Amino acid sequence: MLIKEQLETYSFSQAESLTVSFLLEHPEELEVLTIQEIAKKTFTQPSTLVRIAKKLQFDGWKDLKQAYLEEWAYLSKNFTKIDANLPFLPTDSTMNIINKLAVLEKSTIDDILSLLHHDNLSKAKQLLLNAEVIRVFSQNANLLIAQDFALKMNRIRRTVVLSSLKGEERYEAYNVPRNGCAILISYSGENTDILKINQILKSRDVPTIAITSIGDNSLSKECTCFLPVTTREKLYSKIGNFTTNISIIFLLDALYSIVFSENYEKNLEHLKRVGQLVDTRKFAVDVMREE
Incomplete structure (x- = not known):
C-alpha cells in the first residue's frame, strides 16, 4: 500500500x-x-x-x-497526459486510440526507468549468474509474458523453468535447488499463493527476485531482491493491464540483457552458430539477410 x-x-x-x-x-x-x-x-x-x-x-x-x-x-510525473486505467474514450477514433496507446507505452518506459536503481539490478544480475537453475513463479498473463524470457535465457544456456501447472507450485518451490534462484511476479504483491511460495523458498535459503508494485506490499518486503513495476493501475477497473504488462516485459528483457552482457561475445557467437544450423526461414525483405 x-x-x-x-x-x-x-x-x-x-x-x-x-x-x-x-x-x-x-x-x-x-x-x-x-x-x-x-x-x-x-x-x-x-x-x-x-x-x-x-x-x-x-x-x-x-x-x-x-x-x-x-x-x-x-x-506526480510521467503519467500527466494519460490515464493508465482508461487511456482512451469511447468517442476516440481508431487513430486517436492508437496514438494514445503509444503515449501510454512511452510513459510507462519512462516511469519504470525512474524506479530502477543500479544496486538492485546488479544484485539481481549476480543472483541469476550464480543460479544453476532459475524458476519463475507467477499466474495468468504474467506467466505467459515470462515464456519469452525463458526462451531467450535457455537459448544462451541459462536454464529457466516456468511453474505453470496449477497446484504444483509449492512442490516445485520445495524442489528448487539451494544453488538456484526464483523470480516471483505479482503486481499487487499480496497474492497468497505467491507469498506462500516465497515463504517456502526463504525457508530453504533460495534467493528470490520479486517483480511487483511499489509501496508497502508483503512480497517486496520478504524477497531477496525487489524490482518495481510501474504502479498506476487499479486491480480491475481498467481497460487492460497495459502498463503492468509493459513493465514486466521491460524488466525481464533487462534481466536477460544484463546476464547476456556478462559473456557478450561468447553468447552472441553461440546464437549465430546455432541459428545457422536450425533457422531455415526465408525472407522477403533484404534487411533480414544474414551475411
Whole structure:
C-alpha cells in the first residue's frame, strides 16, 4: 500500500487527522517546512507527526517525510497526459486510440526507468549468474509474458523453468535447488499463493527476485531482491493491464540483457552458430539477410 493510501485510510486521532489532511493536500511544501512549522500550520504539536510516522511503521518523522516525498515525486510525473486505467474514450477514433496507446507505452518506459536503481539490478544480475537453475513463479498473463524470457535465457544456456501447472507450485518451490534462484511476479504483491511460495523458498535459503508494485506490499518486503513495476493501475477497473504488462516485459528483457552482457561475445557467437544450423526461414525483405 502506498503511503498516500495509508494516510487516506488509516484510523487517526482528531489532532492526527488535521495533520494528515495537511500532508495530503500540501505535499509540495513538506521539503522546506520543519516539523515545528508543520505543527504550527496545523495547530498541533510536533509529537503528532512522530506518532503518525510510528503508526505507519516508520522510525520517525524524517524517515516518513523522505519516503512520502519520494512517492509524491514519482506519482506526480510521467503519467500527466494519460490515464493508465482508461487511456482512451469511447468517442476516440481508431487513430486517436492508437496514438494514445503509444503515449501510454512511452510513459510507462519512462516511469519504470525512474524506479530502477543500479544496486538492485546488479544484485539481481549476480543472483541469476550464480543460479544453476532459475524458476519463475507467477499466474495468468504474467506467466505467459515470462515464456519469452525463458526462451531467450535457455537459448544462451541459462536454464529457466516456468511453474505453470496449477497446484504444483509449492512442490516445485520445495524442489528448487539451494544453488538456484526464483523470480516471483505479482503486481499487487499480496497474492497468497505467491507469498506462500516465497515463504517456502526463504525457508530453504533460495534467493528470490520479486517483480511487483511499489509501496508497502508483503512480497517486496520478504524477497531477496525487489524490482518495481510501474504502479498506476487499479486491480480491475481498467481497460487492460497495459502498463503492468509493459513493465514486466521491460524488466525481464533487462534481466536477460544484463546476464547476456556478462559473456557478450561468447553468447552472441553461440546464437549465430546455432541459428545457422536450425533457422531455415526465408525472407522477403533484404534487411533480414544474414551475411
